[in-house]
Amino acid sequence: MTDDQARTPAVVTGVDGSTDARAALEWAAAEAERGGLPLKVVHALSMPVVTSVYAGRTRFPPTEEISRQGERILEKEADHVRRLHPDLEVLTELALEEPPVALLRRTGPGDLIVVGSRGFGPVRSALAGTAGVRLAARATCPVVVVPHREGDAGTPAAPERIVVGVDGSLDSQHALDFALHTAARSENGSVVVVNSWEAPTPFASPALIASGWTPPEDFLDRQSEEIVAGVLAEVIDETVDRVDLSVVRTRKEPVTALIEAGAEADLIVVGSRGRGAVRGLFLGSVSQGVLHSATVPVAVLPRHADTGE
Structure with missing residues (x-):
């Protein structure tokens, strides 16, 4: 984020289609509406990075199928939020990076990050339980980690x-x-x-x-x-x-x-x-x-x- 002063604060959350991420999304949407802030929903594709002596560090571009799958997840989760909060401004973004990095690069002071208690990306097994800790350790804004509890759904x-x-x-x-x-x-x-x-x-x-x-x-x-x-x-x-x-x-x-x-x-x-x-x-x-x-x-x-x- 290069100009935090010029941007509108937002509640930012990551989704992957899981119940853990859905719980965080619903909490984030309710908080955004209470605070009169936009909600930004991010899906991380976690595209790998390779390093070579000739090209340096290069991130693989996603295939069409990977991109479409990511867009489908974003669309589904954004539609869910809009049904619960028709007046809420909902923004979506597809990110190439790993989940914690994707949110860190899209937030700054004045924002609020909300994530589930597990990782939010296609490689969930590798990120389980770590995304919230990594974000909380490195973010410049408050981070809320929301656990999924059976029976919780809708507007917290x-x-x-x-x-x-x-x-x-x-x-x-x-x-x-x-x-x-x-x-x-x-x-x-x-x-x-x-x-x-x-x-x-x-x-x-x-x-x-x-x-x-x-x-x-x-x-x-x-x-x-x-x-x-x-x-x-x-x-x-x-x-x-x-x-x-x-x-x-x-x-x-x-x-x-x-x-x-x-x-x-x-x-x-x-x-x-x-x-x-x-x-x-x-x-x-x-x-x-x-x-x-x-x-x-x-x-x-x-x-x-x-x-x-």
């Missing part, structure tokens, strides 16, 4: 009960801000803020930690309370005053705490905690653990990304 309800993990970092501030503004769009929106006490202790030496020493309970309690209060102070504004806000502070392992709190939620929100010289190259262990374990949609906020609010 707006996310009302949202669970968000905070640890005092800038990443978790972005996550909390996203959660609060998403909940604020619903009349009965609520946000559950989860902070795990299982956190590194800066003053504890490796020898102390190896010996099994842990800080006193009251210290951890005070530290957790200060972290939550600090993050809330940074993001609370008049826009989210009407959101019902509650806090869960626990010593449970962070992934377990979030999965338990989010079992009946409409959405779990986490920060990516990307690390490495290349921004967002890796996801933190908590965000990866939540993505792999959650049975409800999970939104991952990338490092320093524009949340669109």
Whole structure:
């Protein structure tokens, strides 16, 4: 994306004709309509790339049959969405790249990517379970991974009960801000803020930690309370005053705490905690653990990304 400022933000999703991708498509369409945004539907052909000393890197062009098959998938999924949301602007695009790359190249800050919990391309077995993680690690906009659940179909309800993990970092501030503004769009929106006490202790030496020493309970309690209060102070504004806000502070392992709190939620929100010289190259262990374990949609906020609010 070369000019993010000049383009209209959109909700972007990938399809492959599978039930996993259909669930994500329906969630994306409902979110696009609620936000007054266009929906862009992408199908990735995953055409292979060859490298030679003479021509460099070259991507094989698709055959007519492969292109027609891709167009049929796009047409079918777009028609499905238009029946559910007649007034929604739906755009379609056939991409040659691998699924995660196809979406990364077609999105920028201000967009929202929505994908199923499995890969969305013709080589699903090779991509199963990885597309959402790769996208969440490298995207410059929020990524929502939607699991397919039996019986779910049609127009998903707006996310009302949202669970968000905070640890005092800038990443978790972005996550909390996203959660609060998403909940604020619903009349009965609520946000559950989860902070795990299982956190590194800066003053504890490796020898102390190896010996099994842990800080006193009251210290951890005070530290957790200060972290939550600090993050809330940074993001609370008049826009989210009407959101019902509650806090869960626990010593449970962070992934377990979030999965338990989010079992009946409409959405779990986490920060990516990307690390490495290349921004967002890796996801933190908590965000990866939540993505792999959650049975409800999970939104991952990338490092320093524009949340669109």
